[in-house]
Amino acid sequence: MKKSDREIMDILEAYDLTGCAHSAAKLAKVDPKTVRHYVAVRDAGGDPYAPAERDSIIDPWREKIEEWVERSAAEIRADVVHERLVAMGFAGSDRTTRRAVAEAKEAWHEGRRRTYRPWIVEPGMWLQFDWGAGPAIRGAATLLFCAWLAWSRYRIVIPTWDRTLGSVLCCLDSSFRILGSAPAYVLTDNEKTVTLEHVAGVPIRHPELVAAGRHYGVTVRTCEPYDPESKGGSEHTVKIAKADLVPTAVNLRAAYGSFGELEAACAAFCDKVNHRVHRETGRRPVDMLAVERARLHVIPDEPYAAALGELRLVGEDQTVRFGSVRYSTPPGHVGRQVWCRVHGEQLVITARTDRGLREIARHALSTPGNPRICDEHYPGHPAGADGPRPPRPRATTRAEGAFLELGEGAHAWLVEAGAHGAQRVRTRMSEAVELAALLGVDLIDRALGVAAAAGRFGEGDLASIAAHLARGGADAAVAVPIDETQSTQPGTDAWEGFGR
Secondary structure, eight states: OOOOHHHHHHHHHHHHHHOOHHHHHHHHTSOHHHHHHHHHHHHTTOOTTSOOOOOOTTGGGHHHHHHHHHHTTTOOOHHHHHHHHHHTTOOSOHHHHHHHHHHHHHHHHHTTOOOOOOOOOOTTSEEEEEEEEOOOBTTBOOEEEEEEETTTTEEEEEEESOOOHHHHHHHHHHHHHHHTSBOSEEEEOOOTTTEEEEETTEEEEOHHHHHHHHHHTOEEEEOOTTOHHHHHHHHHHHHHHHHHHSOOTTTOOOOOSSHHHHHHHHHHHHHHHHTSOOTTTSSOHHHHHHHHGGGSBOOOSSOOGGGGOEEEEOOTTSEEEETTEEEEOOTTOTTOEEEEEEETTEEEEEEEETTEEEEEEEEEOOOTTOOBOOGGGOTTOTTGGGSOOOOOOOOOSHHHHHHHTTOHHHHHHHHHHHHHTOSSHHHHHHHHHHHHHHHOHHHHHHHHHHHHHHTOOSTTHHHHHHHHHHTTOOHHHHOOOOSGGGOOOOOSGGGTTTTO
């Protein structure tokens, strides 16, 4: 019967005390042969506590099992091995076979197990990034750009709709802006937006990404496939970001109603993980970043152009076309190229101005047939989207110039008179100039504005309104349109029954 570790220790202690197997056997209450066995194992340099190896029924078949494991690269199943052994005359149980196959596979893996050397990074050297699947927003899938500054363990998570080259460059620019500077190297996977192809195992970088690296002063590197010692930090950032930000039954997070909610959640997540003590360093990443900034280098004030989005030409109508939808731009950009990029649920339009690259407009994304036009972008079109622009009076004769010089009231009167189909307009204009010479320009211009609002374009109307205003009357007192509903002519209801 196998003795327990405590019993074996008591046997050896009793023998060391007495120096005699019989005396030790009496103290430990075992047979003297047992004492001699454990003492002999210890004296021979063996482990007396290790279980004794016994012959097994499968021992004659172990070499065959090891051969099958070797040939299959440890992929063969234990039930297949058992069937073959039974066909060859093995009489043991499938449980014995499973144990033998497990031992053979463990021995096979032990000789081929990959080992890793810890990656000791310097401050200011490496920024790693990777992508993770984000939560769905109203049925549309999102992605999480996860960056990790290796030395300080500072994490950045930015949500996007895609992982195109423009999105990659935009996220990298945002990461550098958050850090306030840039490291010497950026490390990522060999995805198509980074590596175009491999020639003899050597990755060929995307020229646009190389140019962006020169702009920021960083070198883009790609890691070896399945190389956790060089990119494990960013992969772990993806893991914890998805566990916290993607709604599951575990974190009980509610679904996001908009892209803005996801952005706020990502910002809160980064603030949380960067302000708590890191297990490896024993310090907060935000504190280590303050130290590492001394080893980072300054980035340009302007982002790399491709990070701003896709190029578009501003048309004569001050709009750009993006996704078959027209979006308006402020005045001064007609015929120029601007950059358009999707940020969440908005379209951001950036242009080069006298002060450098600046955001000039931001619109909510729309669908074809529903243009996004801001009235503020068309200050010379007060009608906006409600109708055509009203006429702007321009003098073509000396008499017209004299009338229009009276003021804004004269402009409004002429526009309204034309809309109402007033008669003898030129005569009324001459009368207004004469009255202005007699009563004053300000009074007549004010009277013309009142007449335009009230629709009073008849003979003597302007003089009547001016006289009323001259006596100190209010504008509203005379702003009554003249029509049949306001007439003082008596009706003919009293004659209806005449002659009946």
